Amino acid sequence: MYELSVVVFILLSLILYALLGGADFGGGMWDLLACGPRAERQRKAIAAAISPIWEANHVWLILVIVLLFTAFPPAFAALVTALHIPITLMLGGIVLRGSAFIFRKYDFQSEKVRHRWGAVFGVACFFTPFSEGMVLGALSTERIRYADGQVTTGFFAGWLTPFAFACGVFALVVCAFLAAIYLALYTQAEPDLQNDFRRRALGSGLALVPATLVVFLTAEAGAPGVIHAMTHDGWPMLVACGISGCAVAAWVALWRRWFAFARLAAVAQVALILTGWALAQYPHVITPDVTFHTSAAPEATLRLLTFALCAGAVLLLPALIFLYRLFSLPEKP
Amino acid sequence: MSLGFHIVFAALGIAMPVLMCVAEALHLRTGRAVYLDLAMRWARGTAILFAVGAVSGTVLSFELGLLWPGFMKEAGALIGMPFSLEGFAFFSEAIFLGVYLYGWKRISPFMHWLSGGVLALSGILSGVFVVTANAWMNAPAGFKRVGDKFTEIDPIAAMLNAASFHEVLHMTLAAFVAAGFAVAGVHAFFLLRNRSSEFHRAALGIALILACVSAPLQIVSGDFSARSVAKLQPAKLAAMEAHYRTEEGAPLFVGGIPNDELKTIDYAVRIPKGLSFLATHDPEARIVGLEEFPRADWPNVRIVHWAFDLMVLCGMALLGLSAWTGWRWWRKQALPEGTWLLRALVLASPMGFVALEAGWVVTEVGRQPWIIQGIMRTKEAVTPMQHIVVPFIAFTLLYFFLAVIVILLLRRQFLESSHV
Numbered sequence: 001m002y003e004l005s006v007v008v009f010i011l012l013s014l015i016l017y018a019l020l021g022g023a024d025f026g027g028g029m030w031d032l033l034a035c036g037p038r039a040e041r042q043r044k045a046i047a048a049a050i051s052p053i054w055e056a057n058h059v060w061l062i063l064v065i066v067l068l069f070t071a072f073p074p075a076f077a078a079l080v081t082a083l084h085i086p087i088t089l090m091l092g093g094i095v096l097r098g099s100a101f102i103f104r105k106y107d108f109q110s111e112k113v114r115h116r117w118g119a120v121f122g123v124a125c126f127f128t129p130f131s132e133g134m135v136l137g138a139l140s141t142e143r144i145r146y147a148d149g150q151v152t153t154g155f156f157a158g159w160l161t162p163f164a165f166a167c168g169v170f171a172l173v174v175c176a177f178l179a180a181i182y183l184a185l186y187t188q189a190e191p192d193l194q195n196d197f198r199r200r201a202l203g204s205g206l207a208l209v210p211a212t213l214v215v216f217l218t219a220e221a222g223a224p225g226v227i228h229a230m231t232h233d234g235w236p237m238l239v240a241c242g243i244s245g246c247a248v249a250a251w252v253a254l255w256r257r258w259f260a261f262a263r264l265a266a267v268a269q270v271a272l273i274l275t276g277w278a279l280a281q282y283p284h285v286i287t288p289d290v291t292f293h294t295s296a297a298p299e300a301t302l303r304l305l306t307f308a309l310c311a312g313a314v315l316l317l318p319a320l321i322f323l324y325r326l327f328s329l330p331e332k333p
Numbered sequence: 334m335s336l337g338f339h340i341v342f343a344a345l346g347i348a349m350p351v352l353m354c355v356a357e358a359l360h361l362r363t364g365r366a367v368y369l370d371l372a373m374r375w376a377r378g379t380a381i382l383f384a385v386g387a388v389s390g391t392v393l394s395f396e397l398g399l400l401w402p403g404f405m406k407e408a409g410a411l412i413g414m415p416f417s418l419e420g421f422a423f424f425s426e427a428i429f430l431g432v433y434l435y436g437w438k439r440i441s442p443f444m445h446w447l448s449g450g451v452l453a454l455s456g457i458l459s460g461v462f463v464v465t466a467n468a469w470m471n472a473p474a475g476f477k478r479v480g481d482k483f484t485e486i487d488p489i490a491a492m493l494n495a496a497s498f499h500e501v502l503h504m505t506l507a508a509f510v511a512a513g514f515a516v517a518g519v520h521a522f523f524l525l526r527n528r529s530s531e532f533h534r535a536a537l538g539i540a541l542i543l544a545c546v547s548a549p550l551q552i553v554s555g556d557f558s559a560r561s562v563a564k565l566q567p568a569k570l571a572a573m574e575a576h577y578r579t580e581e582g583a584p585l586f587v588g589g590i591p592n593d594e595l596k597t598i599d600y601a602v603r604i605p606k607g608l609s610f611l612a613t614h615d616p617e618a619r620i621v622g623l624e625e626f627p628r629a630d631w632p633n634v635r636i637v638h639w640a641f642d643l644m645v646l647c648g649m650a651l652l653g654l655s656a657w658t659g660w661r662w663w664r665k666q667a668l669p670e671g672t673w674l675l676r677a678l679v680l681a682s683p684m685g686f687v688a689l690e691a692g693w694v695v696t697e698v699g700r701q702p703w704i705i706q707g708i709m710r711t712k713e714a715v716t717p718m719q720h721i722v723v724p725f726i727a728f729t730l731l732y733f734f735l736a737v738i739v740i741l742l743l744r745r746q747f748l749e750s751s752h753v
Binding site: 021051052053055056057058059061063064065066067070071072073074076077078079080084087088091092094095096097098101102103105106107248295297298300301304305308309312316317319320322323326331332 | 377380381383384385388389390391392394395397398399401402405408409410411413414416417418419420421423424425427429430431432434435436438439440444487488489605708727730731732735738741745
């Protein structure tokens with residue numbers, strides 16, 4: 001019981017990280033890709049939207065990690081051993097993203113230096129979610145094997161497969177899509193900027209179609225378990241239908257300029273994608289050898305952790321909502 | 334390595350919000366603009382430090398597993414708890430830092446100050462949680478060891494282990510001392526250049542109060558820590574003091590070059606019965622020497638001994654400086670700004686961090702070869718990854734680069750403020 005509740009908390013944190021932290025990365029991508037006559041204004045709006053909240057958004061990832069290593073220590077150990085290389089690369093991206101962003105903000109030296117930091121920030125924003133998608137994808141590939149408390153397949157299994165790459169690309173496009181929708185809402189006081197971000201959202205929404213197709217095509221060979229569950233089991237199949245529905249709804253809403261509704265649909269879409277994947281994957285952490293059941297920490301730890309999570313949620317959620325409400329729109333001049 | 338980098342930011346992250354809050358409270362009470370300016374400028378510095386601290390902290394949470402998967406697999410259930418709680422504390426830090434940095438115009442001044450207070454409190458709490466996890470590695474508790482498995486796990490008992498209290502106290506005070514003197518030194522430097530600056534004078538005053546109150550407390554807590562270590566980890570204490578042979582009325586050696594082969598120490602200053610007195614407050618007490626432990630269980634005596642002496646040296650120097658400052662302050666009934674005192678403060682500004690790092694070396698290297706004292710050796714815990722040197726060097730270079738940038742940026746922030 002407690003085991004399942006911790007798993008649910010991990011999934012929720014992962015979804016929130018994708019929705020919030022992912023959008024921050026997407027913002028960085030649009031920063032790098034900013035173009036046209038309003039490029040500087042786009043960058044300004046992105047920076048203003050991200051600045052107050054990106055650190056809080058980033059904590060969701062830390063939460064996923066500490067929950068995993070507290071509640072399922074052997075699974076965590078196996079995961080970081082097998083995926084040592086992509087995780088290290090991802091961490092490099094995380095460090096550069098955060099540092100470059102803050103350096104750009106406070107480095108008044110010259111425009112040139114600031115542009116250089118901006119470029120580092122933007123590139124790191126592409127690189128990090130790509131490697132994160134790759135790591136998540138690798139968990140489903142069934143290439144990482146584990147026996148007698150050891151990873152037996154070395155350091156290159158799983159994450160170098162076409163499926164993992166497809167997941168990385170998919171994660172990129174999702175981040176860009178979310179960010180563009182959020183930004184369109186954020187810039188509602190400036191219609192020209194809002195139009196820019198709407199166009200970007202529509203474009204990345206379209207790009208999701210081939211990205212999804214590639215994930216499914218590579219999954220045939222790359223992640224047979226997940227694809228089987230998605231197309232045969234009741235729940236994952238239902239979720240898959242829900243995802244498509246939300247995707248279409250989000251795109252149409254954007255087209256009709258119902259921005260708030262578009263955001264809702266996009267959020268639901270991304271949440272469902274991760275939920276569907278988790279349902280297809282459960283109870284495995286790393287298919288096919290590592291499950292939550294076999295790696296769970298003792299009952300005492302799980303029980304205490306569940307209580308701590310509930311208490312933490314009660315204390316922190318109001319603070320988080322306060323934070324997002326406070327900064328949901330740009331400061332009035 | 335990452336820890337050595339992160340610890341500086343963590344310490345500043347604990348102490349800077351306290352300084353900001355004091356400055357803002359003074360502004361709210363006195364209405365003087367200089368305090369508000371100070372709070373805002375310190376906040377900008379904190380923003381830079383916090384961002385780098387946050388990302389380096391993320392790297393750490395992964396590195397526990399990347400470097401020591403064997404350790405995490407066994408001990409995760411026991412020490413994950415403080416890390417999870419730290420996650421919450423860090424969450425609240427990140428939320429309220431956002432509110433604090435960007436909410437100047439969006440919420441009322443009192444609410445703003447309050448969010449600073451929550452920020453400072455969560456900073457201290459997250460430090461506390463992380464240190465309890467480290468303390469557990471020094472004094473493992475909350476489980477039964479059957480074969481090579483942990484059973485009957487009690488995460489709360491693990492958090493409240495015998496080393497927690499003294500480590501938490503020592504580390505929190507260390508953060509205040511180090512950050513207090515570092516900040517004081519910076520402002521003293523600018524005051525030396527421009528004596529009339531109201532801004533730097535206000536800043537120096539606040540930083541000095543924090544530093545000079547914490548420094549004597551820190552010495553007391555250090556004494557308490559030493560006695561706890563004598564009880565919990567006699568091998569570590571023996572290495573700290575380069576104490577090879579078990580004796581009653583053991584002398585204290587300061588400095589010198591420990592010689593593992595001959596079990597002697599060359600060129601050291603010898604204080605008769607000093608060690609017995611320090612470790613137990615009884616000059617005749619029997620102190621266990623390293624010779625009682627198998628050679629394979631010795632830490633690197635030279636490193637531990639030198640690091641320990643360096644830490645104590647810095648601590649004592651800062652204590653002396655606090656006493657000097659306090660005395661001048663009391664005599665003048667005003668902020669002391671004698672040229673020599675300001676120069677000394679400038680000189681002393683890195684000392685707190687030197688002591689902090691040295692102390693970290695003592696507690697970590699002093700525990701070797703164990704990763705969990707008496708239970709698991711470090712080599713059983715490390716990753717099977719062969720080319721671990723590569724990411725290690727890459728991250729070291731990256732951190733070095735970041736440190737340089739941070740220092741340059743902070744310098745520029747301060748240079749700008751020097752015109753005020």
